[in-house]
Amino acid sequence: MKLLVFLLLPYLSLSEVGKDFNQCGQFFLNNVPPQFIPPAGVSVQHICQCLWDDSDQIMYLYATLYSTTWRIPIYSAYVFGSPNIGRCDAWYIEPQLDDNNADPCMSPKGYKRTIGKNQAVNSDYKGSVYDKGHLYPVQHTDNHLSMLATSTLTNAAPQDPTFNQNAWKTHEGAVIKDLEGCDKAYVVTGVVPDINNKINNRVTVSKYYWRATCCLKNGVVTGQGYYGPNNNQVQKLSITALQTQLDKDYNVNNIKIFPSPATGGCN
Incomplete structure (x- = not known):
């Protein structure tokens, strides 16, 4: 039984680490990921974060665009769940970010000395002044597997503890x-x-955290953006204004967080 064991499938089959989000498009509005081309020289990997359930079925729980250059996620995308779950922080890493032929399951800290070339490991945070700041937070999960899956280092960045x-x-x-x-x-x-x-x-330490939400209710689509310096308060702004700010901060052009042509997106 693979209950509560994190899964990382073989790279050439249903790998959760790869070049697209084909296995986990359900976490994006109309199955369309954000439009984001990383800055020159910044490498990224697409991760479909998943676990085995208690019936030995693969459960994809959210999606992460991860920068192997910065060793932090650029974003995590998920479907909001009304919270009713406790918390357990058992931090994991992604072996296949460093070795395509690595073991097929996400592994706990201390997996191998060779792990860490392309990702953060627990020892990076020891002695630092930063928290492991979740992008997909436990507060927004509504089941045990999703809660566990948030505590992977590919879903966290160094965050000022006071702000966090x-x-x-x-x-x-x-x-x-x-x-x-x-x-x-x-x-x-x-x-x-x-x-x-x-x-x-x-x-790389986080300078700002941001969040965009898209609420579907009675056929109406409503968006909201949020932007917070790592040591200050969180401000609300439109998604259009957030995208403009992110273009500047990432030094890229034309970010679209909810680029859904069928509905005109969520702004």
């Missing part, structure tokens, strides 16, 4: 209240890196 435990936590709670009345809600949460600031000379 106060302003950002309060913001996550406020989002719950905003989205509880939706028929369905899609969420994309991301990190703007501070490229001149790294822990352990390896893992």
